[in-house]
Every structure is written in structure tokens, then in C-alpha cells.
Amino acid sequence: MSAPERAYAHIRERLFDGTYAGGMMLSEGEIAESLAMSRTPVHEALLRCEFEGHVRLYPKRGALVLPVSAKEIQEVLVTRGLIEVYAVEQAGASGALGPGLLEMVDAQAALLAEGEDDKFSAADDDFHRRIVVATGNSLLTKAYALARDVPLRVGNSNLRNDPGRAEQVIAEHRAIAQAIADRDPAAARAAVEAHLDHAMQSLLRAI
Amino acid sequence: MSAPERAYAHIRERLFDGTYAGGMMLSEGEIAESLAMSRTPVHEALLRCEFEGHVRLYPKRGALVLPVSAKEIQEVLVTRGLIEVYAVEQAGASGALGPGLLEMVDAQAALLAEGEDDKFSAADDDFHRRIVVATGNSLLTKAYALARDVPLRVGNSNLRNDPGRAEQVIAEHRAIAQAIADRDPAAARAAVEAHLDHAMQSLLRAI
DNA sequence: TGCGGACAACTTGCATGGAAGATGAGCGGA
DNA sequence: TCCGCTCATCTTCCATGCAAGTTGTCCGCA
Numbered sequence: 001m002s003a004p005e006r007a008y009a010h011i012r013e014r015l016f017d018g019t020y021a022g023g024m025m026l027s028e029g030e031i032a033e034s035l036a037m038s039r040t041p042v043h044e045a046l047l048r049c050e051f052e053g054h055v056r057l058y059p060k061r062g063a064l065v066l067p068v069s070a071k072e073i074q075e076v077l078v079t080r081g082l083i084e085v086y087a088v089e090q091a092g093a094s095g096a097l098g099p100g101l102l103e104m105v106d107a108q109a110a111l112l113a114e115g116e117d118d119k120f121s122a123a124d125d126d127f128h129r130r131i132v133v134a135t136g137n138s139l140l141t142k143a144y145a146l147a148r149d150v151p152l153r154v155g156n157s158n159l160r161n162d163p164g165r166a167e168q169v170i171a172e173h174r175a176i177a178q179a180i181a182d183r184d185p186a187a188a189r190a191a192v193e194a195h196l197d198h199a200m201q202s203l204l205r206a207i
Numbered sequence: 208m209s210a211p212e213r214a215y216a217h218i219r220e221r222l223f224d225g226t227y228a229g230g231m232m233l234s235e236g237e238i239a240e241s242l243a244m245s246r247t248p249v250h251e252a253l254l255r256c257e258f259e260g261h262v263r264l265y266p267k268r269g270a271l272v273l274p275v276s277a278k279e280i281q282e283v284l285v286t287r288g289l290i291e292v293y294a295v296e297q298a299g300a301s302g303a304l305g306p307g308l309l310e311m312v313d314a315q316a317a318l319l320a321e322g323e324d325d326k327f328s329a330a331d332d333d334f335h336r337r338i339v340v341a342t343g344n345s346l347l348t349k350a351y352a353l354a355r356d357v358p359l360r361v362g363n364s365n366l367r368n369d370p371g372r373a374e375q376v377i378a379e380h381r382a383i384a385q386a387i388a389d390r391d392p393a394a395a396r397a398a399v400e401a402h403l404d405h406a407m408q409s410l411l412r413a414i
Numbered sequence: 415t416g417c418g419g420a421c422a423a424c425t426t427g428c429a430t431g432g433a434a435g436a437t438g439a440g441c442g443g444a
Numbered sequence: 445t446c447c448g449c450t451c452a453t454c455t456t457c458c459a460t461g462c463a464a465g466t467t468g469t470c471c472g473c474a
Contacts, residue, residue: 002266003458027425038459039426040247044254051258053346059209060426060465075346082289082347139260139282140289143350210428234455245429250456267435267456 003041010035011045015054015065016152022067026055052149068154070204077200079147080128083140084192087132088176092185097134101177104130105170112166120166125152127173131180151199154206162202172198210244214252217242222261222272223359229274233262259356275361277411284407286354287335290347291399294339295383299392304341308384311337316377327373332359334380338387358406361413369409379405 001009011031014020028039028046035042046063049055053072055063091097104127111120125148132144172195179188208216218238221227239249253270256262260279262270298304311334318327332355339351379402386395 029425040428040458040460043426044251047251047254048258051255053349057426058466060424061467062425072346075344078344079347079350082293086289137282137285139279139354140286142260143286143353146350147346236455246456247428247430264456265436267454268437269455 003035003037004044007031007035007037007042007045008048011049012054012149015049015149020065022065024065025061026063026065028062052146054149054153068150068207070207072150073154073200073203073207076147076150077196077203080144081193081196083132083144083147084128084196085189087135087140088180088188088192089185091131091134092180092183092188094183097131097180099181101127101130101180102174105173105177108173109170112170121152124169124173131176151203154203161206165202168198169195210242210248211251214238214242214244214249215255218252218256219261219356222256222356227272229272231272232268233270233272235269259353261356261360275357275414277414279357280361280407280410280414283354283357284403284410287351288400288403290339290351290354291335291403292396294342294347295387295395295399296392298338298341299387299390299395301390304338304387306388308334308337308387309381312377312380312384315380319373319377328359331376331380338383358410361410368413372409375405376402 011020011026020026026046028042032039032042046055046057050057050063053066055065057063104123108120108123108127111123129141129144129148132141135141172191175191176188176195179185179191218227218233227233233253235246235249235253239246242249253262253264257264257270260273262272264270311330315327315330315334318330336348336351336355339348342348379398382398383395383402386392386398
């Protein structure tokens with residue numbers, strides 16, 4: 001892995017686990033030192049994080065970690081709604097994706113039973129991503145990626161603090177996967193809209 | 208303007224006017240020299256262009272300018288369709304945006320009459336952007352930006368080579384603006400879908 | 415006490431250079 | 445003729461260093 005990639009992964013990890021919390025000021029030099037690399041690759045990684053909306057770079061001052069706002073959560077879920085509804089309507093028409101999704105839901109239930117919270121979050125993310133990828137539209141997939149990080153920044157603590165939410169997520173995922181397997185686009189659309197609506201409420205409670 | 212911004216603007220200009228054509232290999236060093244700056248800021252600009260899908264960086268080799276493919280054009284217009292339909296349905300419900308848009312269409316007609324092709328392209332772009340910005344959803348606006356550049360790379364030559372297309376664009380823009388002013392979301396949706404469909408056909412003919 | 419200026423300690427911006435990977439030309443041998 | 449090897453030349457990668465902007469502190473003065 002190249003130095004900028006390592007720096008990027010390092011920063012994201014800390015954005016998602018809360019080490020880099022909203023309002024914090026990050027210094028290229030410090031991060032570079034802790035990764036035993038120079039500031040150049042760290043700077044590249046921070047530029048990318050800025051593009052993705054996680055930090056804001058102030059010239060000659062440093063990188064401010066942006067807090068996740070309620071408005072941002074709403075924007076993210078509206079955007080995801082647009083993209084995911086389109087994706088499940090497509091997938092629901094063909095039905096090819098359905099069985100694979102149902103297996104993913106089973107795997108999520110297993111992770112939850114084992115208490116693997118982080119892996120559960122990742123599996124949640126994969127599930128949604130898989131649906132969008134199935135459209136075969138790489139631009140849409142890229143646009144969607146912009147809307148996936150915010151829930152991850154809020155989500156890990158969120159799931160632990162919202163009792164019963166994880167079980168609810170699994171039930172809602174199963175409804176989506178079943179509707180797709182049944183080739184029922186209208187049901188798939190309704191299931192996605194309900195799921196995202198509940199997700200928004202849970203995330204808003206978390207901040 | 209900072210050095211990386213200058214480099215980025217320089218490269219985009221050449222991507223859009225065709226100087227950097229698909230298949231070309233760009234060298235950081237050459238660009239840096241022609242801009243009288245070092246390679247560092249040029250590298251940053253190329254990274255951004257890569258993220259936006261215009262070039263692909265090959266380690267230790269250089270930056271390949273990616274040609275615009277038919278698949279990409281289709282992806283772009285599907286994505287724009289999703290976002291713009293949502294935006295005009297919102298705008299069409301309130302009607303507040305309508306009058307401003309009609310003025311923009313008049314301005315476009317004036318630019319066309321004066322033969323200002325480049326400004327016409329920019330005005331076209333602004334018109335669509337304005338509708339999306341009106342949603343007030345900054346994430347959606349950012350996602351939309353990813354889908355705006357491709358038509359610009361094809362578009363300038365396209366408009367000149369597709370006789371009557373510019374007049375058609377103006378008529379279609381007027382239909383969209385009028386539907387929004389009339390607070391008629393269904394008509395607005397239909398007008399946007401027709402416009403994007405025609406745009407796709409024109410762009411596909413151009414490559 | 416409250417204000418203003420100097421300065422020290424931080425930060426990044428970006429130019430530069432050495433290291434090293436990728437490529438293609440040209441040569442030697444089968 | 446054709447294959448494979450060597451090597452010159454191209455490229456980027458990223459460490460480093462200097463220049464310069466920003467900030468907060470501290471001191472002197474009213």
C-alpha cells in the first residue's frame with residue numbers, strides 16, 4: 001500500500017472510531033510522525049478527506065474535523081434514498097440479486113449474535129453497496145460512496161446506544177432482500193424507504 | 208489563487224477544449240514547467256482529476272486521459288436524471304425558482320444569437336446546476352457535480368456539430384422553466400426526462 | 415485594569431532532489 | 445528473422461527544507 005493510501009486509511013479509521021472527533025484540529029506533521037512518513041502523503045490524504053466532506057483545511061492552520069450535523073444526516077438519507085430506490089427497482093425487476101442478498105442478511109444476523117459490532121456495521125454497509133453496484137452504473141456507485149461515510153461516522157456508537165436497532169436493521173434488510181427475490185419492485189421501494197427513514201431517526205437521535 | 212488551483216483550472220480547461228484528448232499521456236513535469244511551478248501542486252491537481260474520472264494515474268508512468276465512452280454518457284445521464292427529476296419535482300411544487308429560470312433561458316437565447324458558443328455551454332451548465340442547488344441539499348449538489356463534467360468534455364464540439372441542437376436545448380429549457388413556474392411537477396418531470404433523453408442522443412452521436 | 419505591539423511557536427505551501435520503478439531501443443545470439 | 449537481455453531515459457514517489465502565514469502569549473504603557 002502506498003504512503004498516501006496508508007495515511008488515508010489511518011485517518012478514516014480514526015474518523016470512524018471517534019478518535020478524531022468533530023471540532024478537533026489535526027496537524028499534518030503529527031499524523032506524519034505517528035505514521036513514520038513525511039507530510040507530503042499525509043497532505044494528499046487530508047485533501048481527499050476534505051473532498052469527502054469530513055474535514056476542512058485552513059491554510060497554514062491545519063485540518064478541522066467537521067462535526068456531523070442533523071442537516072447533513074438528512075441530506076445523506078435523501079440522497080441515499082434517491083439512489084437506492086432506483087437501484088432496488090432495477091434489481092427488483094430482474095430478481096437476480098435477491099438470493100445473494102438474503103445470504104448477506106443471514107451473515108449479518110450471525111455477526112450480531114456473536115457481538116461483532118464493527119463487522120456488523122461493515123456488513124450493513126456492504127449490503128447497501130451491493131444493491132447499488134448491481135445497477136452496473138459506476139458513476140452512480142461513486143456518487144453513492146459520497147453518501148455512505150456519514151452514517152459510519154455516527155453509526156458505530158449509534159448501534160451500541162440504540163437498543164434493538166440492530167435487530168430492526170436485520171429485519172428491514174430481510175424485507176428488502178425478500179422483495180427483490182420476489183421480483184416485486186413496489187415492495188422493494190417501500191421497504192427501502194422505510195429502512196432509510198428509520199435509519200435517519202436513529203442517526204438523528206445519536207448526535 | 209493557489210498553485211494547485213491554478214494547475215487544476217489549467218488541466219480542466221484543456222480537458223474541455225480537447226487539447227488533452229482521450230488516450231493522451233500527461234506528464235507532471237511538463238505541465239509544471241509550462242505553468243512555472245513545481246511538480247507538487249500539479250500532482251495534487253491530477254489526483255483530483257483522477258477522482259473526478261477524467262484521467263487515470265499510472266504509478267511512475269504518468270496520467271492517461273480517459274476517453275469518454277458511450278457507457279459513461281449513459282451513466283451520466285441516468286444519474287443526472289435521478290437527481291434533476293427529484294430537484295424539479297421539489298422546485299415545481301413551490302414555484303419559487305421558475306421566474307429566475309425563465310430569465311436564464313432568455314439569456315441563453317441571447318448568447319446563442321451572438322454566437323458565443325462557450326458562454327452558451329456554460330449557461331446551459333448553470334441552468335441545470337441552479338435547479339439542483341435549489342434543493343438546498345449540498346451533498347446532492349456535490350454528487351451532481353460528478354455528473355456534470357462529462358457533457359462538457361464532449362459538449363463544446365458537439366453543439367457546433369449538431370445543427371439545430373442549440374435551439375432545441377433552449378426550447379427544452381424553456382419548457383422546464385415554464386413547468387416549474389406553473390407549479391406543475393408532473394410536467395416538469397416530463398420536460399426534464401425528455402431533455403436529458405435528447406441530450407444523451409446528441410452526445411452519443413458526438414463521440 | 416485594559417489595550418497594543420513584539421515575538422515565539424506553531425502551522426502549511428510548495429520547490430527541490432535522490433531513489434527507484436517502467437519503458438523502449440538497440441544489440442547479441444540462436 | 446526472432447527472441448531475450450542490457451541499459452539509457454523517462455516517469456513518479458515521497459523525504460526534506462526553506463519561506464511565509466497565523467496565533468497566542470507576554471510585556472510595557474496608558
